[in-house]
Amino acid sequence: MFRARRYFAALALTTAALGATAALAAPAQAAGATARVVGGIVIIQGTTGNDSIDVVQSGNSVRISSVLHSVTSGGAPCVQLGAVVSCPATQLSVQARMGSGDDVVRVSSTTIDTTLIGNDGVDRLSGGSDRDFLDGGPGNDFLSGNAGVDSAQGGTGVDSCTAETEVNCES
């Protein structure tokens, strides 16, 4: 990691004359989230730090992106489209495993079920228009199922939930 950082720091210095965009270009293998399909499930793996993930259905694809860091495709049938990973919307479901840190997951306009797992930290999980299962885990979480018949499980901490079924939610 340190070696890579030194390399990119040096690269940034040597390419400074080319402008800031060259220095900001992130390598494909940068630490960030990944998305891949396993057994018909689109699995989004967050980082151990803070994540902010958007899951948007666009036609026949589910597009995964982040405003905080890179999202990298784990391979077919998902493809890398610049900063976005596109997976077929024909999959059975989407599962986001966010790891520790304060994580945000926003799902919009999906016609497939999702499972959003916040793990440790103060997480904000927002489901789409279909059925969502939101699992806040430890920490004070904000869980919102939106449309559809949704389940929210706050876990430990003081959790705020809006869903048809709420478990371990304080408000």
Ligand SMILES: [Ca+2]
């Ligand atoms: Ca995380």
Ligand SMILES: [Ca+2]
């Ligand atoms: Ca919690």
Ligand SMILES: [Ca+2]
């Ligand atoms: Ca929903």
